[in-house]
Amino acid sequence: MGLFNARNFWTAPQKFIGGLIRPDQIFMFTDAKAGTTAGWTVREGANLWQSTCPASQTAATLVVNLSGLHIGDTITGFNLVGQIESGGQTVMVDADLRKLTAAAADLVDASVGSITQVSKTADTVLSAINAGKTGLVEIVGADESYYVLITATTGGSTDIALQGVQVTV
Numbered sequence: 001m002g003l004f005n006a007r008n009f010w011t012a013p014q015k016f017i018g019g020l021i022r023p024d025q026i027f028m029f030t031d032a033k034a035g036t037t038a039g040w041t042v043r044e045g046a047n048l049w050q051s052t053c054p055a056s057q058t059a060a061t062l063v064v065n066l067s068g069l070h071i072g073d074t075i076t077g078f079n080l081v082g083q084i085e086s087g088g089q090t091v092m093v094d095a096d097l098r099k100l101t102a103a104a105a106d107l108v109d110a111s112v113g114s115i116t117q118v119s120k121t122a123d124t125v126l127s128a129i130n131a132g133k134t135g136l137v138e139i140v141g142a143d144e145s146y147y148v149l150i151t152a153t154t155g156g157s158t159d160i161a162l163q164g165v166q167v168t169v
Helices: none
Strands: 026-029 032-034 051-053 057-065 077-086 091-101 108-114 118-120 124-126 144-154 158-168
Touching: 051 057, 057 158, 077 091, 077 118, 091 158, 118 124, 144 158
Parallel strands: none
Antiparallel strands: 026 158, 032 057, 051 158, 057 144, 077 124, 077 158, 091 108, 091 118, 091 144
């Protein structure tokens, strides 16, 4: 089937050759689990979908799964979404975007990029402004999966409530 062009002339159908380029899309990922170092609570008994890290935790880890990325997607950045609550003591948060690749001997785990550590002594929103990483060029390949490893240390009278991780594709 052909098409009429702007001058009302019949043209033969055209075959699309090349890749599709679309504007950045931002996806929110909320599927988390506690990591190997205790401290985070995932979707506790409240009517909220959040992960929390209470006061007085040291290097507590949380793993956020990034399912739903497509082969060929380009990850250009990511950031945390949530808040730090502090009564004057320090809260430190690190986040590392990581990739697992299938290999015959074992899965290969590698860092793609990490945020600059967030260190706060007051109530603070976690967002792309203060808890994000940009400038990445990570192309999602076959046999790869991604996750964000979050590590938090909280002082007394502090806590963290995390909604999830936003990824820019």
